[in-house]
Amino acid sequence: MQGSxxxxxxxxxxxxxxxxxxxxxxxxxxxxxxxxxxxxxxxYVCHLGFVRDGVPVVLPTLYGRVGETLYVHGSTGSRxxxxxxxxxxxxxxxxxxxxxxxxxxxxxxxxxxxxxxxVVVHGLAYDVTDPEEKxxxxxxxxxxxxxxxxxxxxxxxxxxxxxxxxxRLDLNEVSAKSRTGGVNDEPEDLALPHWAGVVPLRKGxxxxxxxxxxxxxxxxxxxxxxx
Amino acid sequence: MQGSxxxxxxxxxxxxxxxxxxxxxxxxxxxxxxxxxxxxxxxYVCHLGFVRDGVPVVLPTLYGRVGETLYVHGSTGSRxxxxxxxxxxxxxxxxxxxxxxxxxxxxxxxxxxxxxxxVVVHGLAYDVTDPEEKxxxxxxxxxxxxxxxxxxxxxxxxxxxxxxxxxRLDLNEVSAKSRTGGVNDEPEDLALPHWAGVVPLRKGxxxxxxxxxxxxxxxxxxxxxxx
Numbered sequence: 324m325q326g327s328x329x330x331x332x333x334x335x336x337x338x339x340x341x342x343x344x345x346x347x348x349x350x351x352x353x354x355x356x357x358x359x360x361x362x363x364x365x366x367y368v369c370h371l372g373f374v375r376d377g378v379p380v381v382l383p384t385l386y387g388r389v390g391e392t393l394y395v396h397g398s399t400g401s402r403x404x405x406x407x408x409x410x411x412x413x414x415x416x417x418x419x420x421x422x423x424x425x426x427x428x429x430x431x432x433x434x435x436x437x438x439x440x441x442v443v444v445h446g447l448a449y450d451v452t453d454p455e456e457k458x459x460x461x462x463x464x465x466x467x468x469x470x471x472x473x474x475x476x477x478x479x480x481x482x483x484x485x486x487x488x489x490x491r492l493d494l495n496e497v498s499a500k501s502r503t504g505g506v507n508d509e510p511e512d513l514a515l516p517h518w519a520g521v522v523p524l525r526k527g528x529x530x531x532x533x534x535x536x537x538x539x540x541x542x543x544x545x546x547x548x549x550x
Numbered sequence: 551m552q553g554s555x556x557x558x559x560x561x562x563x564x565x566x567x568x569x570x571x572x573x574x575x576x577x578x579x580x581x582x583x584x585x586x587x588x589x590x591x592x593x594y595v596c597h598l599g600f601v602r603d604g605v606p607v608v609l610p611t612l613y614g615r616v617g618e619t620l621y622v623h624g625s626t627g628s629r630x631x632x633x634x635x636x637x638x639x640x641x642x643x644x645x646x647x648x649x650x651x652x653x654x655x656x657x658x659x660x661x662x663x664x665x666x667x668x669v670v671v672h673g674l675a676y677d678v679t680d681p682e683e684k685x686x687x688x689x690x691x692x693x694x695x696x697x698x699x700x701x702x703x704x705x706x707x708x709x710x711x712x713x714x715x716x717x718r719l720d721l722n723e724v725s726a727k728s729r730t731g732g733v734n735d736e737p738e739d740l741a742l743p744h745w746a747g748v749v750p751l752r753k754g755x756x757x758x759x760x761x762x763x764x765x766x767x768x769x770x771x772x773x774x775x776x777x
Contacts, residue, residue, distance in 0.1 A: 342607075347625050367650045367664065367751075370597035372606035379599035379606050380569075383648035383668050398574050421610035423594045426755075428774075432692045432703045433710040437594065441610050465659045469749070476659045476744050483660040506761045513763050517703050518771050520760040522696070524594075525752040528653075533747040534733045536740050544745050547655075 342445050343498035353499045362442045362499055363388050366420040367468065371395060373403050373416050373448075386418070387463030391494040393418060393444065394451070394460035396487055404450070404488035413447030418492055426522040429506045430515040438521065440501040444492060451489040460489045471546045569672050570725035580726045589669045589726055590615050593647040594695065598622060600630050600643050600675075613645070614690030618721040620645060620671065621678070621687035623714055631677070631715035640674030645719055653749040656733045657742040665748060667728040671719060678716040687716045698773040 336354040337343070345352050353359075368383045382403065387394045395418070397404045407414040425438035451457050461484075462473040479487065506519045531547050564570070564581040572579050580586075595610045609630065614621045622645070624631045634641040652665035678684050688711075689700040706714065733746045758774050 347628050367653070368648055368666070370599075370608050370610075370646055370648070372597075372599040372608035372644070374601055374604070374606050377601070378642040378672070379601050379608075379644045380672075381597050381599035381606075381608050381644040381646040381670065383597075383646060383666065385664065401574050415605040417599070417606045417608040419597055419608040419610060421595055421597070426594070426695050428696065428699065428703075430704055431706070431710075432688060432700060433706045433714070435692050435695060435699070435703070437612065437695070439595070439610065443608065445605070445607075461659060465662050468653050468662060468664070469655065472655065472662070473659060476655075476662070477657055477739055477742055479658070479660045483658075487660070505759075508761075512704055514765065515704055516765060516768065518758075518760070518768050518774075519764060520758050522758045522774055523756040525754050525756050527752050529750040529752050531745075531747050531749045532732075533745065534735075537746060538741065538743060541743065541745050547745075547749055 337495065337497045339498070340496050343443070343496055345498070345500065348500075351500045351502055353501070354497070355499065359442050359494070359497055359499050360388065362422065362440045363393070363420055364467070365422060369395070369418050369420045371403060371416055371418050373406065373414055375402065375406070385464055385468065387460060387467040389459060389463045393492045393494065394463055394489055395448070395492070396461065396464055396489045399486060399488040401488065403448070404490055407448045407490045408450035408488065413449045414490075416446065416448045416492060418444040423524055424503075425524060427506055428519055428522065430508045430512040430517045430519045434506065434508055436502060438502050438504070440499065442497065442499050444494060445496040446492050448490040448492045451491050454484070456491075457484060457487075457489050460491070461487065469546055475544060564722065564724045566725070567723050570670065570723055572725070572727060578727045578729055580728070581724070582726065586669050586721070586724055586726050587615065589649065589667045590620070590647055591694070592649060596622070596645050596647045598630060598643055598645050600633065600641055602629070602633070612691055612695065614687060614694040616686060616690045620719045620721065621690055621716055622675070622719070623688065623691055623716045626713060626715040628715065630675070631717055634675045634717045635677035635715065640676045641717075643673065643675045643719060645671040650751055651730075652751060654733055655746055655749065657735045657739040657744045657746045661733065661735055663729060665729050665731070667726065669724065669726050671721060672723040673719050675717040675719045678718050681711070684711060684714075684716050687718070688714065696773055702771060
């Protein structure tokens with residue numbers, strides 16, 4: 324449709340690259356933006372990888388998403404955030420989010436597996452210096468932990484903003500990978516007496532524990548309802 | 551006690567190094583071996599970081615522990631496993647395991663946090679070529695998913711062993727980091743009307759889903775009991 328007068332909608336998928344096409348189980352890979360966003364939005368921590376003195380470092384950290392951009396924050400003294408501020412044109416990172424959905428117990432040791440969903444993002448991380456973008460990013464980080472929470476808390480003041488470093492990573496080179504379904508045993512193993520199947524893992528909030536100093540009458544908000 | 555005739559017990563802690571002393575919140579770091587082992591043993595996937603063409607790659611993968619050694623396995627065609635087999639003296643990796651235990655909701659956006667426990671391991675990963683060590687590693691990988699399961703499944707045969715690559719990473723340069731406890735709000739924020747507290751996250755097995763082809767009368771094993 325390029326060059327036509329029709330309005331263009333954004334592509335629904337990321338373009339695969341050498342880094343985002345897996346060498347193993349390529350049928351489990353997806354570049355669908357909606358799937359990638361859903362996996363990212365469900366996670367609590369990402370694992371952020373960067374290279375320091377030639378060797379890899381992988382740290383767990385909070386993150387937030389605004390459209391096609393991820394934000395990671397931390398103290399201005401934190402290593403990757405300091406490195407991103409000094410890197411030109413940006414710090415090469417790999418950001419990975421994984422959900423383990425179930426344990427797949429096959430009759431054979433070899434076919435044991437996990438049901439999981441993961442997203443791997445490659446790219447350059449940039450220090451966020453614009454105050455407005457920083458505020459937007461911090462709201463996204465709080466809302467990522469509990470949707471709706473940013474509006475129900477005291478926003479960061481100037482001193483807190485100054486103490487917080489934020490880096491951005493655009494979603495360009497991205498892939499999702501997942502395994503779903505049941506056990507894939509060899510036909511000759513089906514008569515073995517071992518139990519086989521999938522053990523789902525529990526997800527979600529448990530009963531909230533209020534702070535001892537809450538004002539009397541402060542109710543647990545609806546957004547923390549335990550299903 | 552060095553040089554004495556008394557039997558020596560192994561040190562109970564890893565020796566901190568430049569890479570394992572965090573720049574942020576050093577009071578949250580620990581080098582205690584028992585704590586490190588407990589965090590590792592509770593995890594399902596680790597995030598394995600390595601450097602490829604000068605940039606970081608972080609992939610989720612299963613792992614197992616035997617004493618002071620971690621094992622990661624995969625297809626012989628998988629990238630990091632192939633790279634470890636070719637690297638001399640080994641492939642520099644960073645292996646990280648993280649548990650998110652609770653969401654910490656403060657009255658201020660700034661003091662929102664997570665209760666978590668993580669372990670970061672730095673070191674060189676080596677291809678495991680000894681067949682006995684490979685078997686031990688694969689048993690550890692299955693028992694890591696569900697303790698006791700290796701003995702209750704059909705062991706890998708020669709063809710399966712040949713199709714599986716295993717790498718080892720010794721626990722030498724290791725640290726744990728954790729946050730526990732409640733909300734740390736500023737004194738001047740305590741009178742704000744926002745709910746504050748900790749939201750624990752659910753953990754553990756949900757009801758197992760048996761494979762459709764199970765032999766009649768195959769009961770769910772005790773090691774999958776839902777508490």
